Amino acid sequence: MSKKAPELTWQDSAILITIPLVVFGIFVFANYMSQDLTVTEAFQQQLRKAEVRDGGTVTEILPPEAAVASAPTVQQCRIRSRDGQTEFTFRFPVTGSESLTLAVGRLLQFHGEYQYDPRGGAVEAPFKGKSGRYTGWVVYENRRYFHHEEAGGL
DSSP states (O other), X not given: OOOOOOXXXXXXXXXXXXXXXXXXXXXXXXXXXXXXXXXXXXXXXXXXXXXXXXXXXXXXXXXXXXXXXXXXXXXXXXXXXXTSSOXXXXXXXXXXXXXOOOOTTOEEEEEEEEEOOTTSOEEESSEEXXXXXXXXXXXXTTEEEOOXXXXXXX
16 A cells, blocks of 8 residues: 655745755856956956966067075066957066976966056966965966975976
């Protein structure tokens, strides 16, 4: 003898419909909020500091910044963003022999920290995050560069 399933009340039906809709709404909102900024978006919003994930083509090689006793030498170049709307300065701190062999016309991809200035801004990658630890990376010539904590360098 089998029992018959109980009838659903209107409250039960409303809950069965509402829960998936709320979960879906939370998923969409979380996905929207976690989208990575591009350099063009950060520049247009004039953000003082922001994490960006972008890339672009090297347009000019700038002379490296001289090293201070406690800071590494910093390679610099100008990059035109992938969308072609923004040209900005890219900074790469060099430690030891780990440097980029930059060439005009080459593609560079990165996750770095953007700082606004009227000339398009500047991006540094890798950079010190909120925790004080280095984060971010650079992909250039099919090689990924990031900060090695244990080695104390890139």
